[in-house]
Amino acid sequence: MRRETVDGIRVVRIPIYAAANKAFFKRVLNYSSFWLSASMFGPFLTERPDVVVGTSPQFLTAVAALWLARLKRVPFVFEVRDLWPRSIVEVGAMKANSPAIRVLEKIERFLYRSADHIVPVTDSFVGEIAAHGVPVEKMSVITNGVDLDLFRPRPRDEARARLQLPAGTLVTYAGTHGMAHGLDLVLETAKRLANDAVSFLLVGEGAEKARLKERASAEKIGNVIFWDQQPRDRLAHVYAASDLCLVVLRDLPLFRTVIPSKIFEFMGAGRPILSTVDGESRGIIERSGAGVFSPPENRDALVQAIRDLARDPQRLAAMGSRGREFVERNYARPALAGRYLDVLGRVAHALPEPR
Structure with missing residues (x-):
């Protein structure tokens, strides 16, 4: 158990089983351990708040938040950042008729019903959630945004030299290396561009990273560089060093409803975007003229x-x-935070004070 203050916010860190985003059962243990720890210690480590926010994925975080909200007798706000369990099925991680997915679907409906308010991060999610019988007026969309002070235009050549990255055109992908992203496409593209003075930088972690590195080595794809996950301040310089930033997901219907948060960081850094994500995300990029x-x-x-x-x-x-x-x-973080605070204020004052 550890207490600390981050940017003026009191943070209580509770014991969990820590696991990398790789082995399935270790991830289940990780999720379950947070749920148990938060549910057991949360009531004693926190004062009575005005509202409790639980975010998904993953669901057990939100279940713990709902439990604490009911114990503290305050409203519960469910923040939806991904459409679980549908996304699990669509990327092929589990079958739609598996017992685990059926359980997750029941938890999903339970959380939608139990929430006093729901905050999806895309407009497309509203229709998906409403299909479960949730009234539209119970939802408020607050999209991801960007820290414009951290992610800002910087000189490319200076950043390139600082990070010791190769000359020529640098195409950067920064984010999860998972089943949903289909990063084999990037390796195949790199092979085709091996003689075009184009290099690819892949930054991040994920279940597919080890396999991707092995493939790049086995096939001698020499114009691909893999970096581990970077601190955000260093990531800002990575973007600055890049000529083009990639947003990549597999061709699945669900991904037409998502807005990868990295697009806002790329825009904040003043870097052009090349995206393979159709739907709402594509609309934002094309309206902005940013890629x-x-x-x-x-x-x-x-x-x-x-x-x-x-x-x-x-x-x-x-x-x-x-x-x-x-x-x-449109996407400055302070403005979006203000909108979120307005939503939380309305929800907090909608319930009477406990006697």
């Missing part, structure tokens, strides 16, 4: 898009500038 869309899981299209963009640095610079202007107007 271009390439069809998902289409290697030939991705190769051609990178070649075209690499030959046009002025176009890349213009997309980066438009992206920065767009997030300044």
